Structure formats: structure tokens, C-alpha cells
Amino acid sequence: DAGVIQSPRHEVTEMGQEVTLRCKPISGHNSLFWYRQTMMRGLELLIYFNNNVPIDDSGMPEDRFSAKMPNASFSTLKIQPSEPRDSAVYFCASSLASNGYTFGSGTRLTVV
Amino acid sequence: AQSVAQPEDQVNVAEGNPLTVKCTYSVSGNPYLFWYVQYPNRGLQFLLKYITGDNLVKGSYGFEAEFNKSQTSFHLKKPSALVSDSALYFCAVALRAGNNRKLIWGLGTSLAVNP
Numbered sequence: 001d002a003g004v005i006q007s008p009r010h011e012v013t014e015m016g017q018e019v020t021l022r023c024k025p026i027s028g029h030n031s032l033f034w035y036r037q038t039m040m041r042g043l044e045l046l047i048y049f050n051n052n053v054p055i056d057d058s059g060m061p062e063d064r065f066s067a068k069m070p071n072a073s074f075s076t077l078k079i080q081p082s083e084p085r086d087s088a089v090y091f092c093a094s095s096l097a098s099n100g101y102t103f104g105s106g107t108r109l110t111v112v
Numbered sequence: 113a114q115s116v117a118q119p120e121d122q123v124n125v126a127e128g129n130p131l132t133v134k135c136t137y138s139v140s141g142n143p144y145l146f147w148y149v150q151y152p153n154r155g156l157q158f159l160l161k162y163i164t165g166d167n168l169v170k171g172s173y174g175f176e177a178e179f180n181k182s183q184t185s186f187h188l189k190k191p192s193a194l195v196s197d198s199a200l201y202f203c204a205v206a207l208r209a210g211n212n213r214k215l216i217w218g219l220g221t222s223l224a225v226n227p
Contacts, residue, residue, distance in 0.1 A: 004155075042217070042219045042220060043202065043217045043220075045214070045215075045217075048214060055214075056214065091155055091156070093155075093156075100146055100158045100161050101148075101156070101158065101215065102158065103148075103155035103156045103157070104155050105154060105155045106154075106155050
């Protein structure tokens with residue numbers, strides 16, 4: 001298995017632009033999590049899905065952030081419009097029951 | 113409130129010495145406990161977990177952790193540290209949320225192993 005696959009690995013964009021981050025979870029995993037990591041705030045859970053349904057989006061910072069999971073093998077996290085304070089590493093993780101998470105390699109987002 | 117604490121921002125040990133990275137938690141019910149490691153510019157990697165059974169859990173790369181219910185702790189240990197163990201370590205506690213587990217994370221401890 002190739003693990004959790006995230007794209008792109010790096011994204012540099014201008015303030016105000018739309019950014020879309022992509023994630024392919026491990027086949028068979030039924031939960032998917034989007035995290036943001038910064039030096040100041042550490043790891044923050046943004047949203048998670050169970051069986052493609054959003055369960056908890058209380059961590060989504062603002063309406064500028066949205067996430068979708070149209071099927072079991074794909075999820076997107078969109079920021080529109082992006083702002084410099086959104087600069088962070090965004091991780092996707094998937095899991096099956098209580099077996100722990102498998103993380104992707106992350107997307108390093110820089111908004112200038 | 114349910115929480116996980118990693119009281120040390122940084123731990124420094126000499127290569128070959130034993131290491132301990134501390135974690136305490138505050139949750140209701142029986143916790144599921146995890147340790148993850150993050151190397152520079154990488155995602156988090158699973159090290160080990162406690163679900164039930166033996167309080168001493170062995171994981172990847174020679175790490176182990178001991179679940180102590182009375183002290184609500186789950187410290188990560190290794191008998192002999194390697195320079196390559198230098199990384200960021202995260203403790204996490206799982207809460208039941210529907211049919212799956214939402215993790216509460218500690219802020220991480222940076223481990224530096226000096227040659």
C-alpha cells in the first residue's frame with residue numbers, strides 16, 4: 001500500500017487566491033482527518049470524516065475553509081480566499097477503528 | 113476538560129543513555145493511548161499504542177511505553193538512545209466519537225540525542 005497520499009507537497013500562492021489540497025486515504029480505512037500544524041499552535045484537527053460523512057468540523061477556523069469527501073478514496077480541503085496566516089503544513093490522516101492513524105507527508109502551504 | 117500534557121518541550125540525552133519522554137492525560141473512561149514520532153519535513157509516524165491488556169507496550173525502533181492508570185501517565189521509554197532517535201514526539205489519547213476515534217494530541221516533545 002502506498003500509504004496516505006497528499007498533493008501537492010508544496011504550494012506557494014498569493015493572498016486572495018483559492019487553494020485546494022488533496023488527499024487519498026489508505027484503501028479500506030473508513031475515517032479521514034485533516035490537520036494543520038504550525039509552530040505556534042502545534043497540531044490542530046480541522047475536520048474529520050467517518051464513512052465519507054463529516055462528523056466534526058468544529059476545528060475549521062473560518063468559512064473560508066471547506067472540506068469534501070465525495071467518495072472513500074478522495075478528499076479535498078479548500079481555502080478561498082487564502083490569507084498569509086493560513087501558511088502551515090496541512091496533514092491528512094486515515095484510520096480504521098482503533099488502529100491509530102496513518103499520516104500523509106503533508107502539504108506545506110505558503111501564502112504571500 | 114479532556115486533555116493530554118507533555119510537560120517537557122525538549123529532552124536532551126546522550127547517545128547510549130536511556131531516554132524518557134513524559135505524557136499524562138485527563139480523560140473520562142478508559143483511554144486508548146498512542147505515541148507518534150515526526151522527523152523533520154515528514155508526517156507523523158505511529159510508534160505504539162495501548163488499548164488494553166499488559167501495561168507495558170512495545171513498539172517500533174525499540175521504544176516502549178508503560179500505561180499507569182493511577183498516575184494517568186503513558187511515558188515513552190527506550191533503554192539506549194540513538195542519534196537517529198532525534199525527532200518530535202507526540203502523545204495522543206483517543207476518545208470514542210461515533211464508530212471511530214478522535215485523537216486529542218499533546219503539544220509534542222523535541223528529543224535531541226547527542227553523540
